[in-house]
Amino acid sequence: xxxxxxxxxxxxxxxxxxxxxxxxxxxxxxxxxxxxxxxxxxxxxxxxxxxxxxxxxxxxxxxxxxxxxxxxxxxxxxxxxxxxxxxxxxxxxxxxxxxxxxxxxxxxxxxxxxxxxxxxxxxxxxxxxxxxxxxxxxxxxxxxxxxxxx
Amino acid sequence: xxxxxxxxxxxxxxxxxxxxxxxxxxxxxxxxxxxxxxxxxxxxxxxxxxxxxxxxxxxxxxxxxxxxxxxxxxxxxxxxxxxxxxxxxxxxxxxxxxxxxxxxxxxxxxxxxxxxxxxxxxxxxxxxxxxxxxxxxxxxxxxxxxxxxx
DNA sequence: CTTTTTATTGTAAAATCTTATCAATATATT
DNA sequence: AATATATTGATAAGATTTTACAATAAAAAG
Numbered sequence: 001x002x003x004x005x006x007x008x009x010x011x012x013x014x015x016x017x018x019x020x021x022x023x024x025x026x027x028x029x030x031x032x033x034x035x036x037x038x039x040x041x042x043x044x045x046x047x048x049x050x051x052x053x054x055x056x057x058x059x060x061x062x063x064x065x066x067x068x069x070x071x072x073x074x075x076x077x078x079x080x081x082x083x084x085x086x087x088x089x090x091x092x093x094x095x096x097x098x099x100x101x102x103x104x105x106x107x108x109x110x111x112x113x114x115x116x117x118x119x120x121x122x123x124x125x126x127x128x129x130x131x132x133x134x135x136x137x138x139x140x141x142x143x144x145x146x147x148x149x150x
Numbered sequence: 151x152x153x154x155x156x157x158x159x160x161x162x163x164x165x166x167x168x169x170x171x172x173x174x175x176x177x178x179x180x181x182x183x184x185x186x187x188x189x190x191x192x193x194x195x196x197x198x199x200x201x202x203x204x205x206x207x208x209x210x211x212x213x214x215x216x217x218x219x220x221x222x223x224x225x226x227x228x229x230x231x232x233x234x235x236x237x238x239x240x241x242x243x244x245x246x247x248x249x250x251x252x253x254x255x256x257x258x259x260x261x262x263x264x265x266x267x268x269x270x271x272x273x274x275x276x277x278x279x280x281x282x283x284x285x286x287x288x289x290x291x292x293x294x295x296x297x298x299x300x
Numbered sequence: 301c302t303t304t305t306t307a308t309t310g311t312a313a314a315a316t317c318t319t320a321t322c323a324a325t326a327t328a329t330t
Numbered sequence: 331a332a333t334a335t336a337t338t339g340a341t342a343a344g345a346t347t348t349t350a351c352a353a354t355a356a357a358a359a360g
Binding site: 172207233 | 335336337338339340341346347
């Protein structure tokens with residue numbers, strides 16, 4: 001997981017080619033901006049960012065491209081439950097799960113190898129092979145535990 | 151976790167009372183229908199079910215009541231990532247996670263005590279106390295593994 | 301190079317899901 | 331009963347996402 005922008009662009013271009021789709025200036029720019037973000041961006045977030053560089057781009061194009069990036073497995077969807085689809089990129093960014101404080105809403109990205117192993121075992125028990133997973137842990141961080149005990 | 155419909159109705163009524171809200175015929179019916187469902191229902195699913203019994207009920211009331219049920223911790227939201235909020239009830243139904251086949255979309259409800267334990271441990275590592283979690287495992291079931299290997 | 305075919309784009313309309321508004325009604329309180 | 335408060339259904343409004351379509355750009359064919 002140490003790909004450069006060029007590498008990922010090639011991956012996306014190849015993905016597009018396989019589906020008889022074309023790499024365009026718009027798609028290129030959207031990918032570049034998307035990879036330059038940290039954390040989770042909604043289509044609208046990304047649209048705003050891109051408009052600063054090119055205000056001729058259409059919002060629908062951003063939606064369409066993010067869907068393609070998810071299909072190409074360059075982006076994954078993260079759902080916070082507010083009805084907005086957010087995306088994060090896999091490159092320059094490892095797999096992780098989410099630890100979320102219900103008090104202050106802070107998000108911490110976590111990974112636990114033991115859990116990952118047990119997930120595979122659990123799936124196997126049902127005859128499944130695992131390709132991915134999403135795990136969200138909700139609770140209270142240290143600060144908010146104290147606050148709520150007042 | 152062996153409450154009857156009456157028990158849950160009382161729980162909901164008490165919850166409402168605490169918030170200066172009232173138990174009404176509509177809320178009663180919605181709760182009853184909701185508890186009679188298995189699996190995950192969207193507000194719209196439930197609305198269709200209820201209309202068969204009472205076609206004077208409004209869609210907004212179903213939305214409103216499901217939100218209240220979630221607040222009362224009688225229902226929890228499940229997100230499948232298609233932009234539709236689905237609810238499942240906790241009573242007559244234990245906590246579980248989700249094993250989902252990407253081939254045929256079958257959903258299996260699973261629980262693994264070891265994983266549950268490790269989740270608590272992981273949260274503790276960051277000073278968190280856990281209140282709940284959501285885990286979705288995506289993969290291929292036995293059948294679909296064979297199909298996709300053709 | 302042209303010509304022709306195919307994919308892509310931006311705009312705007314439409315679709316979808318959810319929330320807010322509001323007058324009429326039902327429930328609780330006095 | 332009279333008054334106050336909450337609830338309802340219908341509908342409008344909001345928000346997010348998708349679709350339709352004519353104009354444009356890119357690729358393939360000649």
